[in-house]
Amino acid sequence: DAGVIQSPRHEVTEMGQEVTLRCKPISGHDYLFWYRQTMMRGLELLIYFNNNVPIDDSGMPEDRFSAKMPNASFSTLKIQPSEPRDSAVYFCASALAAGNEQFFGPGTRLTVL
């Protein structure tokens, strides 16, 4: 298996633009997680899905952030409009079952100018 795939690996955009991050989980994994990593706040869980259904989005910072999982093999995290404080590395992870180890993608480094 190729592991968790994220695209793009790097994204540079200007404040106010829409940003879409993409994730393909490991086939057969029922759980998908989106994290954000910054120097100040460390690793934060933004949202997670079980069988394509959002279960907990309490970590989503504000309404500018939204996430979808239209099918078992694809998820997006969208920021609209983007702001400089959104600059971070965004990780996607997937897991086979509840409480199991999570497999992380390589991350998307987002820079908002």
Add this chain to the structure above:
Amino acid sequence: AQSVTQPDIHITVSEGASLELRCNYSYGATPYLFWYVQSPGQGLQLLLKYFSGDTLVQGIKGFEAEFKRSQSSFNLRKPSVHWSDAAEYFCAVVPMEYGNKLVFGAGTILRVKS
């Protein structure tokens, strides 16, 4: 407050020396416990995990960790560090009372000097 604590932000060890990275958690029930490693510019890789049973668990790359219930600790150890072990190490838990959420410590950056 319920949390995962890694008290050491940075640790520097000499190549060939032993290593211990500390992790404490403060949750009521014993959570599932994990150690992840992150190399610069990379994602997180699982080193080892503890769910139940033997409190000394072996992981990849020669790492091991010991769960101590009485101390609410899950410290990571390696008997002889290699230069390639330089990375950031994260302790993480899945607290039983919080479902499937993985809660991370702040991380410990390991530097290895030759």
